[in-house]
Amino acid sequence: MNVGILGATGYTGIELIRILSKHPNAKITYLSSKHFESQLISEVYPGLDGYCDLILEGDDFKKAVATCDIIFSTLPHELTFEIGKMVVDAGKRLIDLGSAFRFDDFNVFKNWYGSNDDIEYDKFNKVYGLTELNREKIKNAQIVGNPGCYPTSVILALAPVLKNRVVTDKNIIIDSKSGVSGAGHEPKFSNLYSECNENTKPYNVAKHRHIPEIEQELSKIMQEEVKIVFTPHLVPMTRGILSTIYCNLKSDITLKEVYDLYQEFYKNDYFIKILKPRKYPSTKSVAGSNFCQIGFEMDEHTNTLIIMSVIDNLMKGASGQAVQNMNLMFGLPENKGLDIIRIFP
């Protein structure tokens, strides 16, 4: 299939190229960039020399839609909405790595993203692309709103206990830590080496844009309104997310029973690894791979279950999951082109 990547030079775009240039069923035929238009992608990123040597085109998105079977967009939402309309008109398919198509209610999107767009949001045949939870719908979707990185780590970690209703809380406390690549390649003062190295800092406390996305999906899983207290932190590493989540349990359920419940819930999911009780995950265990590892501990003093999940934000948190979704949409095995062992150390 012919694949186009719009916004190919950013961190998620370049990760898509890393995966798709070795994918046996995909042929990258269109790449776009604003800053690097007319240059070879392998000149901008010399590590791609011999793997992907296409010229970066500008914003002729009509051409991209006309010539590709599937488009990946990493662009700002205003542009992605336009591309979404073109994709619908042309009967093609789109996976958006941004936030444009993640929401059920357009007003929620507008409130949190400050958008002035006025579009017929409900008319898009779109699916929230958390693969393990929406597999059947993704197969037939025309547009997939690929989840955010924090939401992927949090929703996968909480789905089994919410679905089985073994927690008492509907206000859940989540503490997440992300590597600096989560912010993309646009330069910002707060992401300078001298400000991130040997430093750890919370940011957007209680107001991060991933809050409504997480609450939307957790509420659907539990079938009642779930709210979260969410504190993200920037930590001095390039890739990786660790989410630590605290839940009060309903009854005297044991750690072994929690483990069995997770094993059962994810028994058919190649990319989800449930750790034995009292084994804790670390970001290095999944770096460069599409896996999510989930571990647990029980604080018996307060009857609190502590769930810890790790992903690589650019893989399962973005481009890896996007390719996992593409595989489903085109009837391919879910792990095609994605069976990559993590990089260590």
Ligand SMILES: NC(=O)c1ccc[n+]([C@@H]2O[C@H](COP(=O)([O-])OP(=O)(O)OC[C@H]3O[C@@H](n4cnc5c(N)ncnc54)[C@H](OP(=O)(O)O)[C@@H]3O)[C@@H](O)[C@H]2O)c1
């Ligand atoms: N980074 C992560 O870990 C991660 C994880 C999950 C989801 N996401 C989401 O995925 C999206 C992309 O993230 P990223 O980290 O890849 O961002 P990024 O590194 O900043 O890359 C953004 C890309 O979009 C292009 N672009 C930006 N504004 C444009 C414009 N006005 N016209 C044309 N092209 C434009 C840039 O092109 P040029 O720079 O070449 O001009 C670049 O290729 C964001 O919505 C982000 O929230 C990111």
